[in-house]
Amino acid sequence: MNAPLPRLATDLAPIEDVFFARCEARALLHVNGCLSLHDAVDELQAYAEQSGLIDVVGQDDVQAIMSRAFVSAEMLPDELSEACEQEIMLRSADLVRQWELYQPA
Numbered sequence: 001m002n003a004p005l006p007r008l009a010t011d012l013a014p015i016e017d018v019f020f021a022r023c024e025a026r027a028l029l030h031v032n033g034c035l036s037l038h039d040a041v042d043e044l045q046a047y048a049e050q051s052g053l054i055d056v057v058g059q060d061d062v063q064a065i066m067s068r069a070f071v072s073a074e075m076l077p078d079e080l081s082e083a084c085e086q087e088i089m090l091r092s093a094d095l096v097r098q099w100e101l102y103q104p105a
Contacts, residue, residue: 015053016065022047023069031073041066 026044029035048054048062057065 015051015056016061019044019048019051019053019062020065020069023066024073027070027073030070037070 023044026035026040030037030040044066045062054062
């Protein structure tokens with residue numbers, strides 16, 4: 001018989017890591033307009049309850065995991081690029097202003 005060996009419980013990923021991966025997937029679906037925020041969070045909350053995650057880590061940690069995934073998914077490269085560009089322009093204007101106000105001794 002060539003049946004595969006059963007997986008040992010020690011080979012499995014921690015439930016928090018599995019939940020975070022689910023949160024990331026739902027967050028990306030929300031960011032891409034495929035799923036409303038309300039539906040995404042409701043599905044994740046239901047999973048946390050059914051899987052026993054809330055009993056293991058508590059409701060506050062479940063919400064922290066969800067928020068971490070949604071915040072990181074919403075930090076898209078375009079938004080970061082625009083924020084950096086604005087910071088560069090403000091800093092450049094400040095340097096020009098300092099240069100214009102400079103009076104040699």
